[in-house]
Amino acid sequence: MTGCGSHAVIPARPTAKIAPPAQTVAVPVPPPAPKHVDPPEALAETIRSAVRNFDGKAGVAVTSVDDGWEVDANGDTRMPQQSVSKTWVAMTVLAQRDQGRLSLDDPLTITTADLTLFHQPIAALVAQNGGSYTSTVGAILKRALTMSDNTCNDKLLWLVGGPPAVREFIKSRDLGNIRFGPGERLLQSGTAGLDWKQSYSLGRNFYQARAALPTDVRRKAFNAYIADPPDGAAPAAVAKALARLKKGELLSAGSTAWLINTMQSSHTGKNRLRGAVPSDWVFGHKTGTGQDFEGRTAGYNDIGILTAPDGKSYTVAVMIGDTARTIPQRWELMHTVVNAIVAADRNG
Known part of the structure; x- marks a missing residue:
């Protein structure tokens, strides 16, 4: 049959594989080194x-x-x-506030048993209110810082856990060569050469007890404090x-x-x-x-x-x-x- 013949089969071309677009890898760029400024x-x-x-x-x-x-x-x-050192007590209070362990609006009561010595203007408020004065943590903290009230500071110190809590704050923040002492009562009585008695918090009792000490006892305690202050x-x-x-x-x-x-x-x-x-x-x-x-x-x-x-x-x-x-x-x-x-x- 004229015109009849076999048809050539053309093989299919293989499909080219298209490579996925290269992914951009973000290379972190370090921040510029801080400019050194000489003092x-x-x-x-x-x-x-x-x-x-x-x-x-x-x-x-x-x-x-x-x-x-x-x-x-x-x-x-x-x-x-x-x-x-009241600065570190304040920071410890505020750190516990940040952790939700206390609020500056929490009530806080100071009584005659909380009184310390030297500068404690809040003692007058305690006396005027029958031996007990209630305020807030924030208000007491402001008194401790702005008036340097020793009793307010000591009350907050024991609220947050005493000297160990403040020392732990100093350590946790890596503040370095900073000590925290034993609290106002023991620090001041020790510096004078006395053993603390709560009766020293009233009137002139501390001054009278200190004045009654032999001079060499006071001098020894005073010099020891200066040489190695706690x-x-x-x-x-x-x-x-x-x-x-x-x-x-x-x-x-x-x-x-x-x-x-x-x-x-x-x-x-x-x-x-x-x-x-x-x-x-x-x-x-x-x-x-x-x-x-x-x-x-x-x-x-x-x-x-x-x-x-x-x-x-x-x-x-x-x-x-x-x-x-x-x-x-x-x-x-x-x-x-x-x-x-x-x-x-x-x-x-």
Whole structure:
């Protein structure tokens, strides 16, 4: 049959395999290394000279919150904190608030059995209310910080678990060379050479018992406290801790703001560091003052956060562990430090 023939079979071309699009792998880019800023040499020299020429045992430390530099003189030597240590009690209270273990609105009652010694203005309220005064945790904490009320501080100390709880907070936040003592009663009676009795919290009983001690007993106890204070802290560690507080590394944002705002409303030590702070700067602080004996004072301190008009902040710790210098001479040391910080900021 004409036209009839076999048809060639053309094999199918294999389908090309299309490779999936290459996946982009994100390579993490490390943040740029922070710019190294040297501390102002004039500030460092002023601080070194001021401490070197001060007649007594003293240490000073300054930290730039924004630039990270630190300067100090005798900054690693532990000095008696006295009421500076109320700062760590406050942080421990606020840390427990952050954990939901307490609220600043919780009621808190202070009775005659809670009274301590020395500066305790709340004792008058306790007496006026028949031996018992009820407020809130937040209000009592404000009194402890802004009025340096020893009884308010001790009440909060035992509320959060006593000295072990505060020491654990310091350790957990890696605050370094900072000790916390046994509480107001034992710290002050031990410094005087006395064994604590609760009757010392009333009237002039503590002063009378201390005055009745032999001079050599008092001197031995006083010198032992200065040589190795159970509440001792290094100024450099304190300044670094305040810088970390300011940067929000120690507490929640709300608790950080509460504490800094409260420190800014402090009523104590108006002629210490605050006495040289310019009116357009913001300053929050905590003072501390120890006992006097034979013309010497065991602990005369002020620590705080200085903020310039442009928002740059500096933390400072001026701690005088032992001195016979007059109070105006102690203020002069503190004012020298503040003036040098302000000058460094303006020249920076």
